[in-house]
Amino acid sequence: MNRNSGNSKVKLPADDQSNGWYEILTDQAPSNPLKGSDSTDWLVIGGGFVGMAATRRLAELNPNQKVMLADAQRIGHGTSGRNSGFIIDLPHKGDLEGPDIERKRKFIGLNRAAIEYMEKQVTTHGIECQWSHAGKIQGAVSERGIKFLEHFQYLLQELGEPGTMLSGAELKKKVGTDYYQQALFTPGCILMQPAALMRGLLDTLPDNAICHEDTPILGLEQRGKRWVAKTRHGEIHADKVLLGTNIFTEQFGLLTSRMLPIMTFASMTRPLTEDEFKAFGGSDDWGLTPADYAGTTLRFTQDRRMIVRNQYRFVPNYSSTGRERQHIREKHRDAFLARYPKLSHVPFEYTWGGVCTLSSNYTSFFGELKPGLFASCCHNGVGAARGTISGKLLAELASDGDSQLQRDMLEVSGMPAWIPPEPFLGVGVRTRLKMAEWVSRSEI
Ligand SMILES: Cc1cc2nc3c(=O)[nH]c(=O)nc-3n(C[C@H](O)[C@H](O)[C@H](O)COP(=O)(O)OP(=O)(O)OC[C@H]3O[C@@H](n4cnc5c(N)ncnc54)[C@H](O)[C@@H]3O)c2cc1C
CATH class of the missing domain: 3.30.9.10 (D-Amino Acid Oxidase, subunit A, domain 2)
Structure with missing residues (x-):
């Protein structure tokens, strides 16, 4: 059965070329876009906080399997490399305002687990990114x-x-x-140089993870039990796919009219x-x-x-x-x-x-969207901590793992509320x- 969850005319990231954090980095090695078609056990699409943490964790948990990360741009060029560099441990905005103390403690636990996971990579691999307590x-x-x-x-x-x-x-x-x-x-907040952090995380991925930058995914469909991602030059066939594409997730026909x-x-x-x-x-x-x-x-x-x-x-x-x-x-x-x-x-x-x-409704999505297709997105503008921990936990969920943190993440996540179509949406939001x-x- 063919189940198309995408549209071949997807809108792709088109970030401006003036991200200061990225521009001040020393020259980066050329990217390695995917040329023909390929096959992999795991495909992660989007290498921001979510996708980068998911890729690393999948590779750690499945050392004998191949993990492929594809991003339409250079890693560090997207939003995860162009933010203000606060990794905030406390619940933010709507999450802090809510009445449920236990829920807020779960946010704190999740955010601090993100900091701990990222700090381990920064210190183990000596990633120079102005990491600071x-x-x-x-x-x-x-x-x-x-x-x-x-x-x-x-x-x-x-x-x-x-x-x-x-x-x-x-x-x-x-x-x-x-x-x-x-x-x-x-x-408890960490400060860092976000583009340097993202590049450092990329350079220190485990050996069984391969990243193809400048490799936009133009469509995604299920063929039998496998997932097929269309690229400019061919297809990537994968057993399981994890999406770290944030707003671009809707371009695959998923979670539309919600973000x-x-x-x-x-x-x-x-x-x-x-x-x-x-x-x-x-x-x-x-x-x-x-x-x-x-x-x-x-x-x-x-x-x-x-x-x-x-x-x-x-x-x-x-x-x-x-x-x-x-x-x-x-x-x-x-x-x-x-x-x-x-x-x-x-x-x-x-x-x-x-x-x-x-x-x-100030709610993020985290979980399995279709058999073998997972996503974490919509972190309401503060994705450094939430994106990282949700990416790590998404990899664990997809690898059939279970933990208290994973249950906490499922509990504090949900379905972003439906939003009206244009032109009403634009008028209301503006x-x-x-x-x-x-x-x-x-x-x-
Ligand atoms: C100026 C600014 C300041 C901010 N400050 C902070 C802050 O201090 N602290 C904080 O926590 N948050 C901050 N944020 C928000 C934070 O950066 C985001 O919440 C976070 O980056 C989201 O991470 P993500 O991994 O979900 O998505 P993204 O970082 O958006 O990653 C998505 C990736 O998917 C790729 N992609 C999309 N479509 C495709 C496709 N079809 N094929 C292949 N790849 C694709 C993109 O290229 C991108 O790399 C700030 C944001 C901005 C813009």
């Missing part, structure tokens, strides 16, 4: 922001998790600006000189997220670059134009200058966007994003 600062500019922080601190206390309030003056010593009135510091494609953007300066660093007056290696979610995220890296992230756009084509990015770069510049007028001569070198998925930007304007 720097923690996370959540900064409030206005009274509105302070109210959010007080609420978060209360929610953390309920969970027995540490969270220290810092005054504006204490914060200034760290972040070099008195723009913020108050901040909440939580120690909202949302893009957010970042700009990166060149490294500060010694004199500029002194004028800046803070320390290096920290990350600050906004008290109110539509606000501005800041990173100051170990090599003394500043990264500014804000703005959300609804992107039904999963991409942005150069003109949009130019406009957004100006908004990033405004946020940078408001905080660091002394650094007004320091230019941005890069501005880029990355597509994430949100669901209207209005919501504009409203969020307006009410959070003091924190941008």
